[in-house]
Amino acid sequence: MSLSRLVPTALTSAALLLGTAAAGLAQNPAQAERPDDHAIGAADAPLLIVEYASYACPHCAHFQEDAWPAVREEFIETGQVRWVYRPTLTNPIQLAGAGIILAECAAEDRFFDATDLLFAEQAALFEAARSGGDVLGVYNRIGAAVGLNSEAFMACLQDPAMNEAVNAAAIQANEDGIPGTPSFIIGGELLAIVREEGRSIWHWGGEPLMLDGERVPVELNGDSFSRIVLHFLNSSDSEN
Numbered sequence: 001m002s003l004s005r006l007v008p009t010a011l012t013s014a015a016l017l018l019g020t021a022a023a024g025l026a027q028n029p030a031q032a033e034r035p036d037d038h039a040i041g042a043a044d045a046p047l048l049i050v051e052y053a054s055y056a057c058p059h060c061a062h063f064q065e066d067a068w069p070a071v072r073e074e075f076i077e078t079g080q081v082r083w084v085y086r087p088t089l090t091n092p093i094q095l096a097g098a099g100i101i102l103a104e105c106a107a108e109d110r111f112f113d114a115t116d117l118l119f120a121e122q123a124a125l126f127e128a129a130r131s132g133g134d135v136l137g138v139y140n141r142i143g144a145a146v147g148l149n150s151e152a153f154m155a156c157l158q159d160p161a162m163n164e165a166v167n168a169a170a171i172q173a174n175e176d177g178i179p180g181t182p183s184f185i186i187g188g189e190l191l192a193i194v195r196e197e198g199r200s201i202w203h204w205g206g207e208p209l210m211l212d213g214e215r216v217p218v219e220l221n222g223d224s225f226s227r228i229v230l231h232f233l234n235s236s237d238s239e240n
Contacts, residue, residue: 031188041082050185054090055099057181063220064119070222088173105156107147114146
C-alpha cells in the first residue's frame with residue numbers, strides 16, 4: 001500500500017499548524033502531565049521532561065537513536081526524571097499520522113517500545129515511500145513486534161476516532177506553542193532548536209540556554225543531552 005493511502009488527507013490542515021504557534025506556551029501551560037499522556041519514570045521524580053516529536057522527523061529519530069538510551073538509563077531508570085512523550089505531526093503527514101496510530105494501538109504498555117521501533121525503521125519507511133514500495137508491510141512488521149497484528153492495525157487506520165486523535169495531537173501542539181520537533185518542556189519552559197549565526201543552538205524560555213557561560217549547540221547525542229538534563233536537575237535541587 002502506498003503512503004498516501006495510509007491515513008486520510010484530512011490530517012493536512014492540522015499538520016500545517018505546527019510551527020505557526022505564537023506564544024501559546026505562556027497562555028496554555030503545557031508543563032504539567034496530562035491524563036492522556038504517555039509517561040515513563042517515577043511519578044515523584046524531581047524533574048519532569050515533556051518531549052514533542054514526530055515519527056516523520058529525522059532529527060527526532062537521531063535523538064531517539066543517539067540520546068534517548070543514555071537519558072533513559074541514567075535519569076529515568078534511576079528515578080530522577082519522569083518523561084512524557086507527546087507525538088505530533090510533521091511532513092510527510094501520512095507517515096507521521098500512521099506512526100501515531102500504530103503506537104496508540106500497540107499492545108498495552110508497549111507504547112515506548114513501538115516508538116523505539118518506529119524511529120529505528122524510519123529510514124526504511126522513507127525509502128519504501130520514495131520507491132513506491134510496501135510501506136504498509138514495514139508498519140505491519142513493527143506492529144507485530146509490539147503485539148499488533150495486521151488486521152488490528154488496519155482497523156485502527158480506518159477508525160475515525162483514531163484519526164481525530166491524531167488531528168487533536170497536532171492542534172494541541174500548536175496551542176502549546178511548539179515551533180517544531182523535537183522540542184521539550186523542562187522546568188516549565190520551552191527548550192527548542194533555534195538557528196542563530198549559522199548554527200543551531202538550544203533556546204530555553206525564549207533565550208539561549210547557557211551552560212558554563214556558553215551557548216549550547218544542538219548535538220542530539222547522549223553526552224550533550226545528559227549535560228542539559230543534569231543542569232536542570234541541579235537547578236531543581238538548588239530550589240528545594
